[in-house]
Amino acid sequence: MKNSDNPDGYLFSKGYSYYIFGLLFLLYMFDFIDRMVIVSLFPYLKNDWGLSDTECGLLVSAVYWSIVVLSFPISVVVDRWSRKKSIGVMAVVWSIATVACAFTQNFKQLFMMRIVVGAGEAGYAPGGTAMIAALFPEKKRSMMVGLWTAALPLGSAIGIMAGGYIAVHFGWRHAFGIVALPGFIIALLFFFIRDYKTVALETRIKNIDGSHDKKKMEFIEIVRQFTHTPSLILTYIAFAGNMFLVAAYMSWLPTFYHRMEGLPMEKAGMKGSMVMLLGIIGFPLGGFLVDKWRQKQVRARLLFPAMSSLITAMIFFIAFYYIKGAIQYYLILAGGIAAALFSPAAIAVTQDVVHPGLRATSYSFCVISQNLLGSSLGPLFAGMLSDRYDIHTALTIVPVASLLAAVLYIIASFFYQTDLAKVEKLEMHAD
Secondary structure, three states, X not given: OOOOOOOOOOOOXXXXXXXXXXXXXXXXXXXXXHHHHHHHHHHHHHHHHOOOHHHHHHHHHHHHHHHHHHXXXXXXXXXXXXXXXXXHHHHHHHHHHHHHHOOOOOHHHXXXXXXXXXXXXXOHHHHHHHHHHXXXXXXXXXXXXXXXXXXXXXXXXXXXXXXXXXXXHHOHHHHHHHHHHHHHHHHHHHOOOOOEOOOOOEEEEEOOXXXXXXXEOOHHHHHHHHHOOHHHHHHHHHHHHHHHHHHHHHHHHHHHHHHHOOOOHHHHHHHHHHHHHOHHHHHHHHHHHHHHHHOOXXXXXXXXXXXXXXXXXHHHHHHHHHOOOHHHHHHHHHHHHHOOOOHHHHHHHHHHOOOHHHHHHHHHHHHHHHHHHXXXXXXXXXXXXXXXXXXXXXXXXXXXXXXXXXXXXXXXXXXXXXXXXXXOOOOOOEO
């Protein structure tokens, strides 16, 4: 899909496309800063309010549950209304809600504000993914998604480290307000960028004489875009397995180092966040490698995440089950890179095999799956296991989710080419 005014495949000029990409990257980074800042505040919340590990895990899961409920309806608005306006409004909402967390007085109030944070973030990933799929040539799709997704570990690491630092020096309440302001400013800038024209939900019908007519897609045809695309469904579920692992480690590695090594939470947060920060390498590397491989093997966008998911499971299981000390940390750092490799290819699949007018909606289903079955359950599952056994046992069991993801990606790869051939070929146009 390309804009006929830019034959090199970019929606706008190359420079302007990268400018929009930069704003998308910054918003995604602040999305995760605001989402993950609470992780480094667990010890303070436990001390002030007497929370259990399960309750702390719920404060992370609350965001993901809100995203699960609202991602689909908001993504429909993104696809059918305006990408820039939808994204701008969402970023304003999650920034204000993060500030409001600073004024809560008990667990219930903080839990409710975390739900509002999730409401603001619900459609951002689908909207951003749809914009990137339109902005850049298809051959660069995985690479650009990988670069964009690198904002996830960067934002998570900054949120965890900044939260710990601010809490130590100024108090935990100030952490929420300080991290929210920059994202609010970027959100306002987003209202003034250009957008692509909303893609009509139409299909082409071939006439007897070989010509084609356009026909508006019926509701059942839209439903079939998702229910009759096996590679898409399997990718959604596999993605959840990956995110189960990622969310569990992002949430509990700082606590692991705080308890097992006796580190102050500020240092434990920094040590834990460094693991996920290495996703900055893994996300673009995964996108680059899969785009190169796909030039020779179309199924690469599913075979590659299958391989990386298997490697990730092996690295983390060996690290927690067999190894201790400095070598364990180095292996876990390698796991931080491996855990990110799957994402660009898997996200690209959600854009490849659906009608261009349904791209945000398609990724919203992935967001629902990954959050309902993955990101919301990972921190909670690990917290429950930690309460029942200990944090070390909990993090040793987590890699099973990544192993299951690998199996699902392999199965999905056998359907990918058939599903890809069914996609409507349409040009994208600048608005």
